[in-house]
Amino acid sequence: MEHAAVSDITLALVHERLIPGEQIMWAGKPEPIVPLPWLSRVVVPLAKVVVVPFIVALIFAIATGNFLLSLAIPLGLLVCAWTILGTRMIRAMPVAHEEYVLTNWRAFSHYQSNGTRIVGEMLLDGNTLIQKRRCGHGTTTLVFSRSQKESEPQKVKGLGSACVALLNLRDAEHPMRLVEWAVATNPVPQTPTPPMTTNLGQAWIQN
Amino acid sequence: MDPELSRIAADVLRPGEQVLWAGKPIDSNPLQFPWYFKVMLFGLLLFSAVIVAFSTNRTSAAFVFNLLPIVLIVGLLSLGLARFHSKYASPTYNTFLLTQHRAIHVFEHAQVCNVTSVPLVHGTLARLFRARSGTGDLLIRRKARWNEVDASTILFFLRRTAWAGVKFNSVPHAGYVRDVAKWAISQNEQSNPGHQSPRGR
Numbered sequence: 001m002e003h004a005a006v007s008d009i010t011l012a013l014v015h016e017r018l019i020p021g022e023q024i025m026w027a028g029k030p031e032p033i034v035p036l037p038w039l040s041r042v043v044v045p046l047a048k049v050v051v052v053p054f055i056v057a058l059i060f061a062i063a064t065g066n067f068l069l070s071l072a073i074p075l076g077l078l079v080c081a082w083t084i085l086g087t088r089m090i091r092a093m094p095v096a097h098e099e100y101v102l103t104n105w106r107a108f109s110h111y112q113s114n115g116t117r118i119v120g121e122m123l124l125d126g127n128t129l130i131q132k133r134r135c136g137h138g139t140t141t142l143v144f145s146r147s148q149k150e151s152e153p154q155k156v157k158g159l160g161s162a163c164v165a166l167l168n169l170r171d172a173e174h175p176m177r178l179v180e181w182a183v184a185t186n187p188v189p190q191t192p193t194p195p196m197t198t199n200l201g202q203a204w205i206q207n
Numbered sequence: 208m209d210p211e212l213s214r215i216a217a218d219v220l221r222p223g224e225q226v227l228w229a230g231k232p233i234d235s236n237p238l239q240f241p242w243y244f245k246v247m248l249f250g251l252l253l254f255s256a257v258i259v260a261f262s263t264n265r266t267s268a269a270f271v272f273n274l275l276p277i278v279l280i281v282g283l284l285s286l287g288l289a290r291f292h293s294k295y296a297s298p299t300y301n302t303f304l305l306t307q308h309r310a311i312h313v314f315e316h317a318q319v320c321n322v323t324s325v326p327l328v329h330g331t332l333a334r335l336f337r338a339r340s341g342t343g344d345l346l347i348r349r350k351a352r353w354n355e356v357d358a359s360t361i362l363f364f365l366r367r368t369a370w371a372g373v374k375f376n377s378v379p380h381a382g383y384v385r386d387v388a389k390w391a392i393s394q395n396e397q398s399n400p401g402h403q404s405p406r407g408r
Contacts, residue, residue, distance in 0.1 A: 063258045078280060114349045115326040116372060123318035146317040162300075162316035 005029055006099040010110045013119060014101045017108070025182075026102040026175050030095040030168035031139050040083070047080040054080065100166045102178050105186060107144050107164050122164040124179055126188035132176065140172035141165060144179065215302045215313050219322055228305040228387050231298040232377040233342050242337070244285035251277050296376035303375045305387055308395065310347040312373045325349060325373045329396045333388040335381055343381030347388055348372025 006027040014024060058073040097113040102124075109120040122128070122144055129147035134140055145163035166175060208216070212229045220226065255274050295301055295314065304311040305327075312323040325331060325347050336344040349372060378384050 059258075075280065078284075115328070115331070116323070116349060117325075118321060118323045121320045121322075125318075127318075146319060162314070162319035162321070164319060164321075 010099045022105045032096045047083040051080045120164040124182040125186040128183045139168045224306045232296045323373045327391040335385045345375040
């Protein structure tokens with residue numbers, strides 16, 4: 001199996017975590033440049049132009065007591081800010097610092113930049129929800145989370161969900177098929193168990 | 208040490224790495240509004256009050272009507288940020304550790320686990336945000352070099368953070384934890400001035 005796509009550090013980290021019978025099936029990196037959606041490329045220059053008039057209009061609205069403008073202008077400013085900052089955030093996504101590894105049991109993501117390291121790890125079993133998102137320019141993001149219902153991620157008590165994501169992949173079909181195979185093959189824990197005795201916990205203890 | 212803390216520490220630590228401090232957030236106030244919400248709200252209130260004071264048609268109703276949309280919008284934004292903070296301030300899912308060489312944040316939910324670590328070496332800063340009744344938010348981050356852009360970028364995407372740092376949310380005895388982190392940084396600076404990030408999970 002070809003694993004040269006990822007760094008030795010990532011492979012070493014994953015090898016440390018492997019349990020008996022677990023094998024690396026795929027390793028890869030995201031595309032380093034995140035493409036902007038066409039809509040952002042059109043809307044961002046427009047948003048930059050209208051920000052200043054919107055601020056002037058807000059001052060005018062507050063001064064004159066115009067309720068409709070007072071409501072509409074902050075909303076407009078928010079949309080502008082979100083459009084401008086949102087595209088910067090997408091561009092600045094740390095894809096150049098991320099690497100991914102799939103085993104027959106788990107999905108790993110490894111981010112490393114300037115000393116900071118984030119290792120994401122997730123069990124692939126029948127309760128894993130796979131979401132696929134097209135990112136444009138032929139790249140795809142795969143998001144794995146625990147499933148609550150058929151197509152709904154398990155919530156962290158109303159605070160979003162926990163996931164491991166493989167961002168901006170050029171060829172997502174192969175890892176996708178591998179994950180689907182792992183999800184279909186690996187057994188699902190029968191009862192909810194405390195962290196000490198989860199499959200992942202057992203895997204760590206065995207390691 | 209608490210059994211759960213011991214399990215997490217045993218899993219995350221490298222051989223020979225010693226824990227200086229380990230703990231979980233204190234979830235006393237699940238929804239904490241960010242401090243800049245109060246600043247922004249007070250600023251807008253003041254701004255609106257000044258404009259109303261100088262206007263000829265001044266009524267309290269107009270003042271309230273002017274401010275209401277801003278309060279609503281800023282409030283909704285802050286609520287979103289407060290919920291994001293709460294996710295990483297829940298003792299059920301979050302654990303923080305300080306070792307001789309690293310600051311570590313472990314987030315576990317169901318069978319998903321994220322481990323963030325920052326080396327406590329030269330160029331690492333430990334900053335205490337808020338200290339109320341002993342609890343506070345501690346930001347431990349790497350100082351960007353002149354040619355590093357991403358080290359100063361804070362990102363929120365796909366419900367996780369990826370930045371050159373780690374945040375200890377609502378930790379008990381936050382001042383003490385910051386002092387421990389600073390002590391470890393100074394020790395590492397003295398023992399190995401040119402030390403780079405250690406290998407490890």
